[in-house]
Amino acid sequence: MSEVNYSIPTVAEMAAKNESPEILFWVGCAGSFDDRYKKVTKAFVKILNAVGIQFAVLGPEETCTGDPARRAGNEFLFQMQAMNNITVMNGYNIKKIVTACPHCFNTIKNEYPELGGNYEVIHHSTFLQQLINDGKIKMKEGGSFKGKKITYHDSCYLGRANGVYEAPREVLQALDADLVEMKRCRTTGLCCGAGGAQMFKEPEKGSKDINVERTEEALNTGATTVAVACPFCMTMMSDGVKNKNKENEVAVKDLAELIAESQGL
Amino acid sequence: MNPRHKDFQSFALPTELRHQEKISVTDLRRGTKLDKFRFAAKIAYIFLVKRILTYFRSMAIVQQVLFLLTLVVATYFIWRRVSRIKSNIQLGKPSEAAGDTSQRWKNVLLVAFGQRKMFKRVIPAFLHFWIYAGFIIINLEVLEFVLDGLLGTHRLFAPFLGSFYPLLMNLFELLAVAVLVACLFFLVRRNVLKIKRFWSAEMTSWPRLDGNLILVIEITLMLAILTMNASDQILQSRDEHYTATGSLFFSSFLMPMLDGLSTSALIGVERFTWWFHIVGILGFALYVTYSKHLHIFLAFPNTYYANLEPKGQIKNMPVVTNEVKSMLGLGAVETPAGEPGRFGAKDINDLSRVNLMAAYACTECGRCTSECPANLTGKKLSPRKIMMDTRDRMEEVGESLAKGGRGLQDGKSLLGDYVSKEEINACTSCNACVEACPVLINPLEIILEMRRYVAMEESGSPAQWNAMFQNIETSFAPWKFPASDRFNWANELKSKS
Numbered sequence: 001m002s003e004v005n006y007s008i009p010t011v012a013e014m015a016a017k018n019e020s021p022e023i024l025f026w027v028g029c030a031g032s033f034d035d036r037y038k039k040v041t042k043a044f045v046k047i048l049n050a051v052g053i054q055f056a057v058l059g060p061e062e063t064c065t066g067d068p069a070r071r072a073g074n075e076f077l078f079q080m081q082a083m084n085n086i087t088v089m090n091g092y093n094i095k096k097i098v099t100a101c102p103h104c105f106n107t108i109k110n111e112y113p114e115l116g117g118n119y120e121v122i123h124h125s126t127f128l129q130q131l132i133n134d135g136k137i138k139m140k141e142g143g144s145f146k147g148k149k150i151t152y153h154d155s156c157y158l159g160r161a162n163g164v165y166e167a168p169r170e171v172l173q174a175l176d177a178d179l180v181e182m183k184r185c186r187t188t189g190l191c192c193g194a195g196g197a198q199m200f201k202e203p204e205k206g207s208k209d210i211n212v213e214r215t216e217e218a219l220n221t222g223a224t225t226v227a228v229a230c231p232f233c234m235t236m237m238s239d240g241v242k243n244k245n246k247e248n249e250v251a252v253k254d255l256a257e258l259i260a261e262s263q264g265l
Numbered sequence: 266m267n268p269r270h271k272d273f274q275s276f277a278l279p280t281e282l283r284h285q286e287k288i289s290v291t292d293l294r295r296g297t298k299l300d301k302f303r304f305a306a307k308i309a310y311i312f313l314v315k316r317i318l319t320y321f322r323s324m325a326i327v328q329q330v331l332f333l334l335t336l337v338v339a340t341y342f343i344w345r346r347v348s349r350i351k352s353n354i355q356l357g358k359p360s361e362a363a364g365d366t367s368q369r370w371k372n373v374l375l376v377a378f379g380q381r382k383m384f385k386r387v388i389p390a391f392l393h394f395w396i397y398a399g400f401i402i403i404n405l406e407v408l409e410f411v412l413d414g415l416l417g418t419h420r421l422f423a424p425f426l427g428s429f430y431p432l433l434m435n436l437f438e439l440l441a442v443a444v445l446v447a448c449l450f451f452l453v454r455r456n457v458l459k460i461k462r463f464w465s466a467e468m469t470s471w472p473r474l475d476g477n478l479i480l481v482i483e484i485t486l487m488l489a490i491l492t493m494n495a496s497d498q499i500l501q502s503r504d505e506h507y508t509a510t511g512s513l514f515f516s517s518f519l520m521p522m523l524d525g526l527s528t529s530a531l532i533g534v535e536r537f538t539w540w541f542h543i544v545g546i547l548g549f550a551l552y553v554t555y556s557k558h559l560h561i562f563l564a565f566p567n568t569y570y571a572n573l574e575p576k577g578q579i580k581n582m583p584v585v586t587n588e589v590k591s592m593l594g595l596g597a598v599e600t601p602a603g604e605p606g607r608f609g610a611k612d613i614n615d616l617s618r619v620n621l622m623a624a625y626a627c628t629e630c631g632r633c634t635s636e637c638p639a640n641l642t643g644k645k646l647s648p649r650k651i652m653m654d655t656r657d658r659m660e661e662v663g664e665s666l667a668k669g670g671r672g673l674q675d676g677k678s679l680l681g682d683y684v685s686k687e688e689i690n691a692c693t694s695c696n697a698c699v700e701a702c703p704v705l706i707n708p709l710e711i712i713l714e715m716r717r718y719v720a721m722e723e724s725g726s727p728a729q730w731n732a733m734f735q736n737i738e739t740s741f742a743p744w745k746f747p748a749s750d751r752f753n754w755a756n757e758l759k760s761k762s
Binding site: 041114 | 385574575576578581582585586588589590592593595608609638639641642643644645646687690691692693694696697701713715716717718719721726727730732734738741742743746749750751752753755757759
């Protein structure tokens, strides 16, 4: 792999040069702090660089969208976060946003407008699908994923919450992989267990952890890769695979990582 | 109108009874003590039979009056119950149906009328469809029943519909049989196959009995209508007073069972089943208002008022927006008129009227619970229970208010006495329950409103959530990382390359 200098401009830097990005990449807290999901952020930045899109990030100016606060019931905290983020983004005159986190995606797209933040928001799965369709990402014939069994775990906040079911699947199909579905998929996809702020607390007493239930279903497909499109699903499914002692045979990967890998990025 | 169609009840005494009377007179002349006793008994018997028959003769008007009375009484009780339900729902916050009206009607048409979401599970959908179609179409016949009852007529529509009438009757019979079979299947599913969602924790004795009662009542009503048609067909062959309906396919299978009966007994059977069916339907209509079966009516408005926004979007709280704006010094702040209510929901009056109506529209099918990831993994949360609890609390408050009691101030509340924090804390907000509901009920909205109450009025969220809140406040991320590290990932990428 050749030495590449990836450019990761911040919106502030661009504004200083009187420029504004074509699209804002909203990294999200997991994408910024979580070691595993930082890899997804990096993979996505590599793709953005490779296709030559003029993007920028908020960098240190980005803060939590407020999603977990709102879902845990703390409306005050959510709205404080939302208003701050909206003030920053409106100040930079942001029009279009892409994010790899379905929770950020849902909140900014659906919940910010009522508080004064109106943007065109797309999730990175849709974004990647568009790049593939437009020929900006060229998939190689017989790539490294050819014939490999991949199963896709629907993120609730992408699927049921926003009706995005096909874009992630089309991205996976472009890899020439053998896409196998779990019994519960699309509208009936089973949650990984982390939504609604569950990510930030221990589960209530029960007979089983939700992520284990879901992982068992994923493993039953015989897939060697579990594709996800959400940082929380990533954590939950990875933990589930570890719980089943399958981490050496089965990989949990984000769509952006799979595309970056197939492109040799 | 042909006078024959009227006054059908009054017809000649069956001949065998007159014959019996003559024999009895001969008995008397022979004159033993026992015979005298027998004679007296026979006289009494004949007297009684005669009285009954005379009663039958004069019954046209008696039946009409009786029917009118039944109708008035039933209407009164149903109206009283509907008013109660209405005022219970009005305990909630007013909610408006914002947005695209045509989309709302489309939901009513496709989801309620067209049963679209039922067909996610094909077998019950198919069986349910028969009962649903039966309910709507057989009820057309109830109109004839009611008019017959009021006017003292028999099969009032027959002369008007001509040859179409037997066709219609055969269709009704087909549906009656379909309903009967479907109900039997449902009874088997509930009680023999013991389908899991009908036996989960919140399905205590009353909800289970309610489900079975509905099915048994429907089966009985269908049997009544078929028996009535069978006896009516035999009577048609014996007496030309009876409006000819032509051969009715399904009920004719019951005819051999009734053929041996005397004409008077048949009249009895025909009258009994007629009354049983119509009184049964009126009684059932009243029962429905106390039962989960209310969905047959409320499913329609419920789909109309259902949320049209993306499912992931949580309803905004404008009160909070105002406060936050004033705290941040953003823009002019409108001071809301009147007392600021509670934040979130502790009791039913904190919920919207749509939430409350949905609780009455829920038929406890349990599809929500059977798809709930928390419930599937043994947590206490059950979206169906949330709806049932909301309804039961409404009923409790309504009952108390009707008796001049303390209503909402009875020291109890939905959250705490019905729904526990453990339940609402288990929700992943995954929307599986919302997606699963065949009539677009949204249990998630109620759960989230209760979480709002706990977080904002009680500061009683789980400790780990309180820590998460604190992290967001201080580090602007739900995890405790210094905000200054947020952009470090970029350095890692730059140094690697």
